[in-house]
Amino acid sequence: MIRPAEVDDGPAIAGLEQLAFGSDAWSDGLVADGLSGQIPGALYLVATSQTVLGYAAASLFADVSELQRIAVAPEARRCGVGSRLLARVEHEARVRYSEQLLLEVREDNAGACAFYAVRGFTEIDRRPRYYADGTTAVVLRKELD
Ligand SMILES: CC(C)(COP(=O)(O)OP(=O)(O)OC[C@H]1O[C@@H](n2cnc3c(N)ncnc32)[C@H](O)[C@@H]1OP(=O)(O)O)[C@@H](O)C(=O)NCCC(=O)NCCS
Numbered sequence: 001m002i003r004p005a006e007v008d009d010g011p012a013i014a015g016l017e018q019l020a021f022g023s024d025a026w027s028d029g030l031v032a033d034g035l036s037g038q039i040p041g042a043l044y045l046v047a048t049s050q051t052v053l054g055y056a057a058a059s060l061f062a063d064v065s066e067l068q069r070i071a072v073a074p075e076a077r078r079c080g081v082g083s084r085l086l087a088r089v090e091h092e093a094r095v096r097y098s099e100q101l102l103l104e105v106r107e108d109n110a111g112a113c114a115f116y117a118v119r120g121f122t123e124i125d126r127r128p129r130y131y132a133d134g135t136t137a138v139v140l141r142k143e144l145d
Contacts, residue, residue, distance in 0.1 A: 002088045005044035005055060007035050012052035013044070020071035024131060041065075043092055047072070047081045056085040058093070058101075065089075065098040065144075086119055094144050101144055104130065104137040116140050 005013065010032050017025040026034075034042050034057060041061050047054040054072035058065060067089055072081045093101055104127070105112050121140035130137035 001049075002045055002047050002084055005035055005046045007032070009044075009046050009052055009055070010035055013046065013055045016052070016055060016071050016073060017069070019074065021069075023133075026069070043089065045085055045088055047085050054081045054085055056089050058089045060093050060096045060098060062097040063099055065093040065096070065101050067101055067103040082115060083119065090142070090144060098144055101142045103140050105140060106131060107136045107138050113138070 010028065013035075014026070014028045014031045017031065033039065035044055041059045043056075043058045043060050045056045046052050052073075053076040055069070056067065057069040058067045067086070070082060070085055070089075072085075090101060101121075102124075103116070103121070105116065107113075107126070119142070121142045123138055124141045125139035127137040127139065129135075
């Protein structure tokens with residue numbers, strides 16, 4: 001099931017952040033802020049069965065929205081959870097009259113790059129030394145019809 005995240009989902013989301021992003025992970029406090037409902041345009045979704053299997057965080061605005069995070073627990077990957085989260089983000093962006101969805105991905109993240117390519121994202125830019133360890137960010141865009 002995909003549903004809007006609640007404040008109580010914070011620890012599970014922060015745990016997945018650590019697993020998926022390590023030293024680039026958002027802090028517990030940043031996750032809690034995002035779930036507070038106080039940030040304009042912020043959307044947090046979780047995929048659940050008995051536990052939280054994955055989550056997505058996005059900033060949704062008219063014209064252009066941004067997918068900031070998407071991660072699935074390692075043991076639940078390649079089962080369609082990420083695709084369902086992303087499809088729901090795209091739906092919520094369309095509802096808010098977004099015409100495109102942007103995101104950044106590390107150029108060495110082959111799995112995520114393949115995932116986004118399958119979902120119709122194309123490269124529009126590169127940002128050298130974007131990440132703390134010097135890795136380049138690839139900027140991807142999907143047109144939302
Ligand atoms: C990227 C991520 C969210 C994908 O979630 P997922 O639930 O595994 O994705 P899905 O099962 O919906 O995958 C759909 C398709 O995307 C492609 N894909 C997904 N992961 C892939 C991988 N590691 N390698 C190659 N292709 C991949 C495949 O075509 C896949 O279909 P298939 O399994 O039938 O071959 C997940 O791998 C993840 O959490 N990665 C760590 C966090 C991360 O890098 N997030 C993105 C940061 S920008």
